[in-house]
Amino acid sequence: LAPWVPVVGLEIHAQISSNSKLFSGSQVQFAAPPNSLVSFFDASLPGTLPVLNRRCVEAAVMTGLALNCSINKKSLFDRKHYFYADLPAGYQITQQRVPIAVNGSLSYSLCIDNKMSQMVTKTVRIKQIQLEQDSGKSLHDDTRSQTLVDLNRAGVGLMEVVMEPDMCCGEEAAAAVRELQLILQTLGSSQAVMAEGQLRVDANVSVHHPGQPYGVRTEVKNINSIRFLAKAVDYEIQRQIEELANGGTILNETRAFDSKLGCTVPMRDKEGKQDYRFMPEPNLPPLILYDAKSLPANVNHQQVVNIDWIHERLPDLPSVKRAKLVEQYGILPEHSFALLNEDGLSEYFENVVKQTQMKPKKVIGWILNVLLSYLKQHSLTVKESPVSCFLLADLLNLLEKREISSTAARQVFAELWKGEGKTPLEIVKEKKLELIQDQKELEQICQAVIDGQESEVIMIVLG
């Protein structure tokens, strides 16, 4: 049986973190009362015109630079037409012909065989990043045969990031998206919280035999978390392989991921190929970006975006932060991944290291194996941890000074977790967990034990 090569590409929509929308001044805010954040332009009132939001352009440039893209100094806006209740103008303003950034790459890491001990680095090519409008939300009320439309989200700025089909499975897709999410959050260009719809992922999946051309691909939508992304992709790969193995064909269709059933199903709404009748957006001149060289002399800095200026101010990307952590603290690469994977954890770690004599290599164990597992068990974020970095540092110092055993330390941690305001020292004293250093005292205790178990002792002595 010839092997199958799965091919996975991704289209990711990241909501830009900005005060106002891409082309209008209405506010961007999650979960506001319906239709309370809608300007005349958002409602498509006739005669209104788009005005480009500078912050959105900067966010896209930052993201493009972080993803090693070429930033197009001239990019264009287009209209993409279709009729839908959540698209008031009957078209979306997007960048179809010349997007703002192209030809980048994203490196991400995977653990081999689910062990945290071996990590491998992969790269996925970024085809392009384009600026476009988000649509509103429509809720179908079947009982009353009506559709409710909320335009709060209509017009919010999006960056569409297109990843080439360089991935081969759900795990890779998930890792790539996770890394993108971290990058966006580090840049601040998007908060990228999937649960709040700030990061939406559609997967393009196909399979083929090695040496053969790519197979027909399907698009998978309605993926609401990174975990579900991996599941959806793997399911779809499997489904296609089975279908083809049984002599069937793959339709070039859009399928929705059903998280309850764990499978993909054809989407009802798809009515054949749509012709979006793309047309240049006549109300927006070409977007011109400058760098230090091309910046005209007498220009109003409010009116221009300087790529070099943005580049100089980029924060350390996750990959750089991880490398620094490994170098500075001597921890393993997979540790650095784990630290950055949880919001606030690396700062917590570094704070503990600062305040304790314990070696970072040992501290990391406490952070990842103890603190993190407690947090996960109780579904808390680092910020919400009842054990602050100071408390943990104190505890680790006791351990380091051999005043308590590591078992005792664990007990103390459990007590600290209760958040009753006691210090580690207080708990140790309270529970009498001090390590006994005195030889004589130890002998006395041992003798007492032996004395109390006469019969056992005789059995042991007799063999």
Add this chain to the structure above:
Amino acid sequence: QVSAALKEGHVTPTELCQRCLALIKSTKFLNAYITVAEKTALEQAEESEKRYKRGQPLGVLDGIPVAVKDNFNTAGIETTCASNMLKGYISPYNATVVQKLLDQGAVLLGKTNLDEFAMGSGSTDGVFGPVRNPWSYSRQYKEKSVPKSDSEDEESNWVITGGSSGGSAAAVSSFTCFAALGSDTGGSTRNPAAHCGVVGLKPTYGLISRHGLIPLVNSMDVPGILTRCVDDAAVVLGSLAGHDPKDSTTIQDNFKPFELPSLPDVSKLSIGIPKEYHAPGLSSEILALWSKAADLFKNAGAKVTEVSLPHTRYSIVCYHVLCTAEVASNMARFDGLEYGHRSDMNKSTESMYAATRREGFNDVVRGRILSGNYFLLKQNYENYFVKAQKVRRLIANDFLKVFGSGVDILLTPTTLTDAVPYMEFIKEDNRTRSAQDDILTQAANMAGLPAINVPAALSERGLPVGLQFIGRSFQEKQLLTVAKWFEKQVKFPMIQLEEVKGHNDNVFQHQKSASFS
């Protein structure tokens, strides 16, 4: 002048407003106005009066009654675009140009009639019926028309205003207001200006904000200015032009309002006569007039040469593709969901859309939407839309070449003939008419250039004929200077209307064309 009269207290803004409102009522048969905003107009006039009494008028336009084409958004006053789709639509905001006029103290009398969504060249295809050219009722026209005994024939003999800003042109022509806003996409301000004997200015694209102007073709539309004399047009231009942050297609440069020289001099100018504008169907009358005008300039010492704009003949077809494509796009928002007409059909969202759009739009609009969508289909886009864009570039380059060779202003006819009777006009469909009538005005929109119609003379039938000047981008001052000079030369006669006579007083009497500046 009326501005001076207001300043000196010879007449008050309220009186002026009331007179205009009365005149509107007595000329109702012209059907120039869709909505008359009597109450708010009088309130504005009152406010203006208070300012004059304090000796603090806002400017030349303070207290001046104006009218606005009904495709401009006016807060609180219905904006219909002469379409069922927007019947009863009350916009929550003012178009920038409307706001600017109001900020200058102008008195907004009402919204004027047009072809539905500005599609047409006759102002005959709106849901409120056609606009009648005031000159139909002028002594000049009546004298020249074949004498008929019964009034019924007289009734059916009325001529069109041209379009699509016919209501605005008629309003200015019949003295019901001192200035009106129109829009110009293919000639929609200049064409009716020519037929109604008024000045119609199409400014350079990007000079005046389109925010609030309900678009026909975003890449060609401009707000147009209609007045009774060139000086007035310059004043209105001065109050409207300039960058608008709400319209990203307006230029950033600071605009400085200008005054025209009282004695313009054209002796140092080079006037170009584009030979392609001698188009088929051009009446011999207008041809002769054009020639006479050229001679006028020659005799004044200007250099007058024949020039060529070789791609002129492609502009109509090119316009058709680009216009319909944009229309298809711009009209997509009219789905009955957020505002405007919504059909009762509610079986599904799609069926509601379809019914709403069928009920809301007339045949002309629907025809253009269908054509436009066709041209935008993936398989057609390169061959039609992109091709048309390339041809557009060629047309624009024709002008650049000619202006680059030293020509300052182009002189052309504005229309092929004088205004035709309505009964004759409707014998051909909207598309045919538009293709015929836009031919002399359309290219200026393609190239984004400023152009102006100046009334030149009366035709043999006693109807106005105008001539067009086309200038360089953003050189409105030069364009208007030439126009003013020409205006002084030809001394176009004032319309002799019964209704207007009745309202005559020293305000209207002074010049042949009563102005407000």
